[in-house]
Amino acid sequence: MTGLNRRTLWVMTIGAGLVVANNYYNQPLLGLIARDFGTSEAAAGAVAMATQVGYAAGLFFLVPLADKFYRRRLILGIFPFIIASLLLAAFSHSLPWLVIASFFLGLTCVIPQLFVPLAATLAIPEEKSKSIGMVMSGLLIGILASRIVSGLVGEHLGWRHMFFLGAVIMLVFWMLLVKTLPEVKPSFRGSYGALMRSLMHYLKHDSALRLASWRGACSFGAFTAFWTTLVFHLEGPPFHAGSSVAGAFGILGIAGALIPAILGKVIDRVDRNQLFVASAALALFSWWLIGGPGATGYIALIAGVLLIDLALQAVHLINQSIIFSKHPEATNRVNTIYMTSYFIGGSLGTVMASIAWEHFQWTGVTLVGAGFALLMLAGHLLFYRHAV
Template sequence: MTGLSKRTLWLMTVGAGLVVANNYYNQPLLALIARDFQVSEAQAGSVAMVTQIGYAAGLFFLVPLADMFHRKRLILTIFPFIVLSLLLATFSYTLSWLVIASFFIGLTSIIPQLFVPLAATLSSPAEKSKSIGMVMSGLLIGVLASRVISGFIGAQLGWRYMFFIGATIMFIYWVLVMKTLPEVKPSFKGSYGSLMRSLVHYFRTDSALRLAAWRGACSFAIFTTFWTTLVFHLEAPPFYASSDVAGAFGILGIAGALVPAFLGKMIDRIDRNQLVIGLSVLTLISWWLIGIPGATGYGALIIGVLLIDAALQGIHLTNQAIIFAKHPEATNRVNTVYMTSYFVGGSLGTFVASLAWEHFQWTGVTLVGVGFALLMLAGHLLLYRYAN
């Protein structure tokens, strides 16, 4: 199958958002979950952390299979397990069961990371970055819009309803994929063991991939540091807001999620080194706005959200454009290396931010975010000259 129709591109763009949303429904609901199970906010935060660990595991062990098997068949095989995992979360009546369900939600909701390389594979060279940007924008809108929907559903109906609604959406989309998505033949011939060993080969031999993985890990740690703890910050003084307000902040993030769709059209004409430096500096400015000591209103926080999401999504698209252009024969495998690092960083950000909130509140969270941003910038400045 060659060529990427607009219908298929939109199917993957919308689907990327719908599937990835499963990983983020829990974040505006953490305070509700903590109260329901009578546990601390840090313990409830383990639901978000384990979901991201499951996603990283799925990226590492499942996504490479798309280079080895027919992609449509693989995608259709995974979908029933997404539905079952969401139903398990719906009917979990202890935190332990919810944590287990959350791991499998993350493990199976890796379909968007099959769609992004698929868009790159099916597109003509001139349209490749644009198509990647489209699917990435759909994915990122799903990440952020899921918080809006989840926060509202949680406040009105309770947190369990959100997971049940997610299971219903996944079943419907599964049927659409079955009827519409084109098939792509595998590009790798060999055993699963040799497939996985090739991941090590790409990581060891490609300095640009290693640097992209570092930037990706730091950028998603920044992202999860902010979004995991935002609900606790808004429930505390001076805001005293409910989960639906925290979820509504996702609307602001959607503006940043549109960045890949626009940047994808021009990224091949921009100096990527300067772009990464500029976006890293913008991230630091965003954290200054987000963490202004003594701020009592929403103004600086809103501007900070708009800027930080735009900056981080721009870095993410830049990273993927670099690695896909270098390895068209192994898009899923290099994406696995990159995205596994990305979500390991996200899990670390969630873990450290939860501890920072518990002991130092929002000031601690801000320092964690700034720390990850400085690590990202420092790594890039030290290593970009050797990335080729």
């Protein structure tokens, strides 16, 4: 292990955004894909779903391998499969082939979830949270920017060009990584089966990891509840806006994406318990701004979006700082446990918010989002003293 210098940190930060973007290029392109293959937009939605299923599989089955194998070799070895998946998508002659390519694209594009623990491992203790925050910011900006770039490329050049361009970007970045990425020796010796069984060992015996997973699941549930139903809310009174305005709200997410990088510089100097409580309280206040009495205009909605982003990104950063510090020998395995819980919470938030909107409109969505924030706060207050 050669340490984490500024250049390497920036390469991982930018790379996290570039790689994760591959998972989201397809979302603005689904209409074009449907027309090209002569199918419905609902059928084309299988492309986005396959990508997310593949990502979940990669998170659970591939990310733990970084504790068993040399990380540089593992990361560099995955890149040819990312490039091959993008090319398969670009040259797919039917929707089923594109769905297959999308699954493997999601499966292999878990590199950012290897970069975050790698930054935590390489950084000196006083720079650990700052480094994690930097890479997380790169990841979040990549998600936001991918939709903008993909929409422009798709509109002017066609959807296939976006995947081909993605393959070129990955090839260039792969070559850059060969020159800059340091090596980290494996911390686990044993079979793959033993490696996967160790996930349950950490989950069973580490109360701090369980609590962090709970807080992460609740925070992401609140987050997805908002973004899943925002376009429906904007279509009704008093906004009477469309999807373009909802998309513009994504620009506000860039401010939220910068929060981890900023907060990571100071997080180790504050009381984490107090910061958790403050973040949960801020999330609740955000939902009051978004859906409480008198929340009828853009000002309250914009303020609420910014504050809820601030609160939930703070929770995410603190959670990861804690679990990586506790388990330097198993950063990838504890990240797998945490991020699996995180995405389960996000899925529940999406489903519950959709049902709430159908029956109770924005008031129901507000109750779902605030409910997740309350559960996060309650879990923390009940168990943080025992999370050691």
